[in-house]
Amino acid sequence: MAEFFKSLIAIFQFFTIVPLGKNLDFELYTRHFYLIPFVGYFVGIIAAVVAYFMPSHELSAAACIAAVMIMYGFNHFDGLLDMGDGLMAHGSREKRVKALTDQNIGAGGVATGMLVILMTYTGLLSVPSIPVAIIAAEVTAKFSQVLFLTYGKPFRDGIFSYTHSFAKKWFPLASVIICLPLLLLPLGITGFAGIVCALLLSFCVLYYLSGRLFGGINGDVTGAANEITRLVVIIALAFF
16 A cells, blocks of 8 residues: 555656655656556646636636646646657658657647647637536546557657556556546536547547657657647537
8 A cells, every 4th residue: 555655656746746755766657657547637626626716718728728737847748749840740750750859849849739729728618617628638638648658669768668668458447447436527428428539539540640650659649648638538528
């Protein structure tokens, strides 16, 4: 039980800016990354509370996105920008990988980031309940990262490949169990069906594109998956 809580703390230290004391051993995160959806609950609830107390629907949507981005320290958003550069790069796979891993942000990354934020904001304006939508979206987005960390093929050595080396086949199942409390949200059958479809769609498309264009997955792709899955889930909830 002590290791369980230490692993949770290590995961929160890795994914969020929450001050939780001295950094714990990184392997506490890598060996138990199936616990990542707990971060989605925490960040989603914080954003939901912020959105709830805003005086207008529009401000709720904007404040909600700001809260999420800040809680993650903009790390996932940085991955989205890097992936945008890689997707927009022309030429060989090597050139795309170079654009993906380059620390500088180009027009492709800026445009991708702007589009995702704009569509996320508009999607939140279209859902029946922003607090409910952001909780569901954040937990689902974090589950998508578990899928990538488990099934993704690393194309280079780094944090992603190291974490992936600890993956077990049962990790996604354990994460599904952690996600089950989402069933308590007032979304209805169509809402939950929309979430599942959005998750599968975003995972399959990103997995395919990353394999075809980059030769595999890295940390930037996993961070981008969080931002894109959140967006697709919110859009799905706007439809259903």
